[in-house]
Amino acid sequence: MSEYHEREVLNAGKLGTYRVHSLFTRITSEGDLNPEIGDPLQGAVGLHAHEYTHYLHNLSTLAGLDALLACFWLVQPFVLGTDDRGWFTAPEGIEHGDQLTLAFTTIVFLNG
Incomplete structure (x- = not known):
């Protein structure tokens, strides 16, 4: 994946979602931390941390x-x-x- 494409994918906000009503986080396969082929997306850890922050926000504020x-x-x-x-x-x-x-x-x- 080219650097330009990675940046655009991360900025699009479509790799991960957090559902307030169910406390579920969904990360697409592109955000996988252990992909079957190749290395993880450069921002994959940040993506998971971002969605987890939503979870913490819902349960601690x-x-x-x-x-x-x-x-x-x-x-x-x-x-x-x-x-x-x-x-x-x-x-x-x-x-x-x-x-x-x-x-x-x-x-x-x-x-x-």
Whole structure:
């Protein structure tokens, strides 16, 4: 992989993702620390450290815990609105409870 391509791949932000609602980190094969062929990407360790920092943030700061809690609050409304095929349809005329309103308010506040 050329140096230019490596830099562009790392800057694109597509090699790793962190899911707040499930505490899962997903790193693509390009970010593998022990690839089957060749050497690891130059920024692979930094990529893993970056995604791990998101995990630590969620479990060790008030903002991170608030974001995680808000995601948990949103689970019930989505489960109740999901059919047996996994499709979500918001019922018409549904009144939002305080918990749902608080969850959305918290997420919007935390995102800035």
